[in-house]
Amino acid sequence: MAEGERTRSTDADPRTMYSPLSCVINRAPLTCSPDLSVRAVLGRINENKVGSMVIADPETHKPIGIFTLRDLLQRVALPEYDLDRRIDEVMTRELVALPPQASAYQAALAMARSGLRHLLVVDGEQLIGVVSQNDLFNLQRIGVREITADIRAATDIPALARTARDIRQLAERMLRQGTGAETLTQLISTLNDLLTMRILEIISPRFELPAVPMCWLALGSEGRFEQTLSTDQDNGIIFEPAAEADADAVRGQLLPFAQAVNQALDACGFPLCRGEVMAGNPLWCLSLAEWKSKFIDWIVSPTPDALLNTTIFFDFRPVYGDESLAERLREWLMRVAPTNAMFLVHSAGNALTCRPPLGKIRDFVLDDDKEFPRTIDLKMYGSRPFVDAARVFSLIYGVHHTNTAERLRQVGEHIGLVGDNLAAVLNAFYFIHMLRLRRQIDPTNPPGGANRVDPYSLNEMDRRMLKEAFKQARKLQMNLALRYNL
DSSP: OOTTOOOOOOSOOOOOTTSBHHHHOOSOOOEEOTTSBHHHHHHHHHHHTOSEEEEEOTTTOOEEEEEEHHHIIIIIITTTOOTTSBGGGTSBOOOOEEOTTSBHHHHHHHHHHHTOSEEEEEETTEEEEEEEHHHHHHHHHTTHHHHHHHHHHOOSHHHHHHHHHHHHHHHHHHHHTTOOHHHHHHHHHHHHHHHHHHHHHHHGGGSOOOSSOEEEEEOHHHHTTOOOSSOOOOEEEEEOOSSGGGHHHHHHHHHHHHHHHHHHHHHTTOOOOTTOOSTTSGGGEEEHHHHHHHHHHHHHSOOHHHHHHHHHHTTOEEEEEOHHHHHHHHHHHHHHGGGOHHHHHHHHHHHTSSOOOBOSSSSBOOOOOSSSTTOEEHIIIIIHHHHHHHHHHHHHTTOOOOSHHHHHHHHTTTTTOOHHHHHHHHHHHHHHHHHHHHHHTOTTSOTTOTTEEOGGGSOHHHHHHHHHHHHHHHHHHHHHHHHHTO
8 A cells, every 4th residue: 555545434534633643654664774775775665655765773773764755856866866876875864753642733733844744653762654744634635535436436326325425424524623614615515516427427328318518507505616414406407409499309308317317316315406496397407598588587577586596596507518508608697687787786685685693682583483493594594694795796796706705705805805804704604604514414403403503502602703703794784785775
């Protein structure tokens, strides 16, 4: 096994950056005497499939140097060094060593300070092992490479369903290890995209699809790269027939395929959308011209239902197929939407309907929901104020990004949201997102309550941070309200 590699372990791996180095070492160290030739050392490195060789004193067995692949490049290959010379002439003599009880985090700091990529683990005078930067990196990325390989190798839906469970387990583990909400949601979305693409690749040969440009679209939270661990599927199809009169015939060919994909996604843990916002619904399997017509209807007549649709469909992005179709639709939308002032006013008003639940007397205003009394819906009243405001600002300023944080970063200077103020808003948004993720992996959370929380059940620090996060959402909404005198 090469240094930094490990066997597949996506079911459970308790190791984190706070684990002792004794748990990080993957194999016994490879050592040699200082008089061994460079050629012989390279032969051993290749034979053992490792990335380093420790040079030890032949009498005391103490490490006196290390030879790595970087040394091979800089001190042997580039200077065209004689391979029959002694290894101690080209080894790195500066060594960084820590005891086996030191944490992986301490090792990362030590490497960063020294500029070295390998660290020795020693117990007294005994060499226990070698830890590389790749070993430490893999603690954060453990399972990603294996899951990606499994997705690509899958030949049927049951195999992908098992991989979908691996994705969730990996995400849960990374969440418990302290991975940030932005990084984690982007990882979840990326792996889910790969899964969806493989489903499309497996299912498409089963159908006689029309020979027209087409693209599978992600909508809603998936379109924003903001999927959590508890989400249904929102998707659509955009295609371009040879003639618009052929749209119905093309749709008729695409729908059975799209419905099969929707069922496969459901089998992989993405429930069918209760609102039927799916590519298998004829309403959302449309030609480019038909999508434009839909958007025009919503923009010209911004009824409550139309505004609800914009919160889902305006966040589209391409996943698989001819991405230029989605790009052309986005470019067109960014030209049309900002020119309709009344639509922007209505969209801004709609973005202000979900006010952060802050009380005038008590810290929070709790729901009267019968099923979940005295709780707050973090998706509706926590995440949505940020998401909706960012979407409206992106339409005003023609921002093509669909991700909420990226939208806010792009419009920040236009709306006076820069520096620490921008950081505060983004931190608030992702803190709420993190609370939602934590709730979704809580085994005591009742069914249907994945996004709900009793703020007074939180510890004091989280409760204060939630209150501050709601204040940031309110400030963002006030910025939007002042722009349109709402």
